[in-house]
Amino acid sequence: MSDGCSDEDERHHAPLHSIFEALGEEFFELSRLTESFQTNLSPALLQVADNAQCHRDVQSLDLLAQRLTALSNYVLTIGRLLPAEWQVNSHHALSNITLSDLKYRLEGVPVPENVERESGELEIF
Secondary structure, eight states: OTTSOOHHHHHTEEEHHHHHHHHHHHHHHHHHHHHHHHHHHHHHHHHTTTOHHHHHHHHHHHHHHHHHHHHHHHHHHHHHHSOTTOEEEOHHHHHTOOOHHHHHHHHTSOOOTTHHHHHTOOOOO
């Protein structure tokens, strides 16, 4: 190879537009999750309606959902504008992600059924 990349480096290259697409989709899913929190917590929030801090927290949750949706749209739009041949070695960046299901989604591969055992993640409730 004339560019100095090893076969190992080449194996980890992914199209940049695919990385942006995975990021955009992840932002979108986080936005949906945040909106779901808002919907599910609404009855409880009515009980503490006189609490000013609660009002600020609810507004922050709404702002978080809006910002995640905006980031999703931004990243997805940029990804669609990138030439398909542009690639990057994402291996090092992915190795810093400790949530294995997120890592699989960003890699663009199916999440195995036993993913929580691979990372040591624990869901208590």
